Amino acid sequence: MEKDTLLLLEKVNQLSLSESERDTVLGFFEKRECDMEKLNAIDTENVERMVHVLPINTVVREDVAKKLFTRDDLQKGAPETMDGFWQVPRVVE
Amino acid sequence: MKFETVIGLEVHVEMATKSKIFCSCSAEFGGEQNDHVCPACCGMPGMLPIVNKKVVDLGMTAGMMLNCHINRTTTFDKKSYYYPDLPAAYQTTQWFAPVAVNGTVEIETANGKKSVRIKQIHMEEDAGKLVHDDWTGTSLVDFNRTSVPLIEIVSQPDLSSAEEVVAYLERLRSLLRFAKVSDCRMEQGSMRCDVNLSVRPEGSDKLGVRTEMKNMNSLSAIVRAIEYETARHIDAIENGTEELVQETRRWDDVKGKSFAMRSKETAGDYRYFPDPNIMPVVIDDAWYDAIKASLPEFPEVKKARYTTELGLGDYDADILTGSRALCDCFEGALAVCGNAKEAANWLISDCMNVLNKKQLTADQLTIDGKALGELIVLVSDGKVGRGNAKKILEAMFEQELSPAKYAEENGFIVSNDTGLIEKTVREAIAADQKAVADFKGGKEKALMALFGKCMKQLKGNCDPQLLRTMLIDEINKA
């Protein structure tokens, strides 16, 4: 793992690490190389990926609208709101 | 050098469901800000997505209307990015196995017919809405639209002009409205598109640099944007005015220009992966067949049937097939009254009048076709006068009712009690000798005045032909 790649990962994930934290994380990534080796030792050529461990499908609900929560409840713990909107610094397009 | 424009569209259509795609909040347009919201669609932890079956129904319907192959196992995936209108910082969409693939849409322009290939249709959730507040210099977030179900229809780059794009969008709108997938109202954002455009020398098989204009929601703006962007690309290629780069641009319809977007959404890696909380949706034969059977005739097939089989004029057939609601009501009425011309007239003049008064569109017609048919029969059998029938029709817009029962309850049944008519006519004549004299003197209009008075006296419940005959007889006797 190059440091540049790590910086990009930080940016994509909205994180900003200190230099010493970066060393720790790079060390972690290095250790994970052995995970990769373990996986690569297993032949998965003709194996289908497994997303779910339970063999069920088609869990759907009927199209019925329900109102179970109020705006006031949902915004009770909000850092900043205005007139029933959540508020953030101006988005620049 | 001559150039050609290569355009592909990604069209987003909000589906006509009552509730959102993964939670039970209302999907209705409008409402107070953040009123149609729950912990799931405002990004709080702990709730799990359960797929709205109607969304899959409509996704399949759209796929079939656009001649697509339906994937019998369709799955949902997560797409990650940060933006304030995306509360969970991921959108659940379909990346690996969309509901429908490989379709076609036929369009017609001045240059002839063309088949536009559809790459895929996938189901996904909409994002919320941002309002920019100039007073505070902040952005305000409304999650009412968050998780409202969408389909995204991705075309191949088969379009080559603004005219074709408009024809394609109008065709999509017509088909999707007909199949009741969506009301496709561009002004409300329930239909909007991203335009991918590049320009290349005519005859070249290499695509030029592609730019994408996002979230276009008016046909006229799309036309202007395509013309502007085409000219900008040609200028850049021919005159080297700027270096074209693959990017997302925002169209400013007021300034008449496109601008490169700097939003975060355009940066980074979406890191798609299968959603572990949503099991695959498997469409079995019964489900597939039920949707297939529910598909409407294409509008042009209906039109041909209306003109050739039912003998309607082109004009009438065009108006009726412009709206699925009109067609449904027409066909319902026809099944009862058996008179296509009469049913068409009632819809095109009388029903449309009421709709216009109420400032509603044809798609918002809610009256039951069967009831309209019954009303038409009441009139043609001479049981209800036409004037009273219009009153019944207006009542039908307010409530579900049986026209015969309503007519009876409100005294709208024609009485052919000749004694009563005779008495009414005599009284009218006695009260207005001047009119009698005028009529005898050759003034046809005077008869109409007397006729009107009698009809009013009889509350409209009289066969007009009978009244007229008796009136003339009585005048002649006088």
Place this chain on the structure above:
Amino acid sequence: MKKIMLDQMILTDCCPTNAGSKMLDGYTGLFNATVVEKLKEAGYEIAGKLPVGEFAIDLVGESCFAGADKASAAAKTLENDTVMAHIALDVNGAPRRVAAQNGLVFAKPTYGTVSRFGMIPVACSGECVGVMARNAADCREVLCTIVGKDEKDGTMHTDEVCKNAAAAAAPVKKVAVLKMPTDANDKIEATKAKMAANGIEICEIDAGVIASANAAWNMLMCAELCNNVSRYDGVKYGYRTKNYKNLDELYTNSRTEAFGLTLKTAILYGSDVLSTKNYMAKYDKAMRVRRVIVEAFAGIFADFDAVLLPAVSKMAYTEKDSAFEENAYTAPASVTGLPAVVTNGVQLIGPAFSDGALLALAEALEKEGK
């Protein structure tokens, strides 16, 4: 009234749920998790919340944010016999390690038999709500209360299947012992001896691909975690930095200030695994290996009723130990969704829906111990 404790991953509408993170310090959910509703309905008292490591991915809770109430860790709470059981979300094996190192029982049920509605989500494809108790009988009683289909969780078996799993009682007659190195081998040997005394046939087998379960789980778990915790951005609820001039700084500083290093590391690793560049080689590969491991277990269960393996590498950890290696023992059940029961410092894994049978075995082994 019997008292039950919950860990800080389980939402309740009456008191805050912080997931062990400064990000959610003071955050109160708007509804009760389904397991909470089920416990209340059955007449249990929810006595309080116990701390967890940040988003429950660490060894035994050490990454819980500074300032959190860590007064009563799970093991300590269960020393007090007024509390019957503790419900915990098993994401990366932490509750199994706590149970193993403190002589407690923990049952991680078959995936899809206990509702996850109301859990703070981390690695949804494998995490399960489990029960910690002093003995197998208490554990089974509480598990039987919380299992069952929930319409609000789309990844569940039918109600009948869920209930039968917890109540399963087919006797375990043949056990495979997975050869995995551990300092706690004496526990394995003691358990083998008790099993033998109970007439259970024992056979040692190589761990094979099962030894690679944690390599796959580390990728799957971190990727899902990265996605699940991306929602915490300082906008809607939870921690918001005081230090920002624009939206980008609001996001970055809120997350950077509120998250601990273990969590940040997992987020970055998960993001890397999912990146366009690595998706096929890493995430997709891990999903394929997941199937290989599921099949390996199926092969074992063709001949055996259960697998015996260690739950931990040692009985106490130091700062040098990492959950991403220590989970070699717990990942096999996490990645496959199989039921696991920790008892007497060791771990039993059975085929899907054998939860009750594993607990019955644990109960038999307890008696032998006394």
